[in-house]
Amino acid sequence: MTRIAVLGPGGVGGVMAARLQRAGHEVTVIASERTAAVIASGGLHYTLPDGSGEASVEARSMLAEPVDVLVVATKAMELLSALQRVPVGLLGGTAVVPLLNGIDHVAFLRAELPGADVVASTISVEATRHRPGVVEQVSGFADVGVSLASDGGQLWAELAEGAGCTVTTVPDDATVLWRKLSFLAPLALLTTSAMASVGEAIASRSDLVRPLVDEAAAAAGTAGVAIDADVIETRLRSLPGGMQSSMLKDALAGRAVELDAIAGPIIGALGRDGARATVQAVSGILAATA
The missing domain is CATH 3.40.50.720 (NAD(P)-binding Rossmann-like Domain)
Known part of the structure; x- marks a missing residue:
């Protein structure tokens, strides 16, 4: 035991x-x-x-x-x-x-x-x-x-x-952490910026889906972790349409959201100019939760 x-x-x-x-x-x-x-x-x-x-x-x-x-x-x-x-x-x-x-x-x-x-x-x-x-x-x-x-x-x-x-x-820390974040960040930022479950968010913010995925994959690459953006996008689009990210649940309940933890590493790795979709989503979330 x-x-x-x-x-x-x-x-x-x-x-x-x-x-x-x-x-x-x-x-x-x-x-x-x-x-x-x-x-x-x-x-x-x-x-x-x-x-x-x-x-x-x-x-x-x-x-x-x-x-x-x-x-x-x-x-x-x-x-x-x-x-x-x-x-x-x-x-x-x-x-x-x-x-x-x-x-x-x-x-x-x-x-x-x-x-x-x-x-x-x-x-x-x-x-x-x-x-x-x-x-x-x-x-x-x-x-x-x-x-x-x-x-x-x-x-x-x-x-x-x-x-x-x-x-x-x-075998290493970076791989396990970035594999999770490269999927979680697009999911959380997309759904929460749209204030909608994943199916509705993909439909209403289709312009953000691939850029968010590409930026997360690029940020992982700066840490030496190879992420297949096509696999991440396919996985996002295969989720049940009514699924809500934990960030969206927090926002809808009026609780603080984990922007620093989820979006911060991507912006930190790529800079604001290299992470424009992520910055755009963060701005939308801040406006929606103000």
């Missing part, structure tokens, strides 16, 4: 906590005082493609003892404050697995948690937290990418696979 803590039991974090607990591991969720109290008293209720139930997890507002694996599933802009709930002294040798959007968080965590083994990893899943302690995996897939560049990568790959995820491993 592996001791696992999940920092941020929202949609993605809650679903992974449930999956890992069902796989037989000892799971603790770390959340705000209110959310931790709700889960401690009422449990973590989940809906997955193969059924619903209640995961037997411990809930705390602070990590109180060492764990083998710490899964970080906060929003990118909440990462710094969330880390205050995890004493650095408890993480010596712990495999820290951030399932965040973007690129820069891996280097940030390695600087902030020098004694931990930070594993570059991504997850592609549509998950929703309906309310504290109630989560649902909406998509039929939960795809996890893992870099084997750090010692904990193999451990995390085995845990994710044992929890029912489809796991792909790669």
Whole structure:
């Protein structure tokens, strides 16, 4: 049995906590005082493609003892404050697995948690937290990418696979991070700039689809990661028309959106002149959410 803590039991974090607990591991969720109290008293209720139930997890507002694996599933802009709930002294040798959007968080965590083994990893899943302690995996897939560049990568790959995820491993950090972002950025920016699900967004903003994909692929190329833009566009167009990106869900709910994490690396890699479609989409999102 592996001791696992999940920092941020929202949609993605809650679903992974449930999956890992069902796989037989000892799971603790770390959340705000209110959310931790709700889960401690009422449990973590989940809906997955193969059924619903209640995961037997411990809930705390602070990590109180060492764990083998710490899964970080906060929003990118909440990462710094969330880390205050995890004493650095408890993480010596712990495999820290951030399932965040973007690129820069891996280097940030390695600087902030020098004694931990930070594993570059991504997850592609549509998950929703309906309310504290109630989560649902909406998509039929939960795809996890893992870099084997750090010692904990193999451990995390085995845990994710044992929890029912489809796991792909790669030898380096850049590949796993940019493979996710090169698909997520066009999806998130397109849907949120149109304030519409993916099918409607593709129809109403067809002029943005290929430029967003090309810019994401070009940005990945600056990091030495080869992305086939044709494959990304085909994948976007094959998504269920009613699918909403997590950024769109946040915008519609009046929550902050992760523009820095998702659009920032592309603009940073190509400059504003080289990322004109991305800049245009960001401007549209800022206007729509002002």
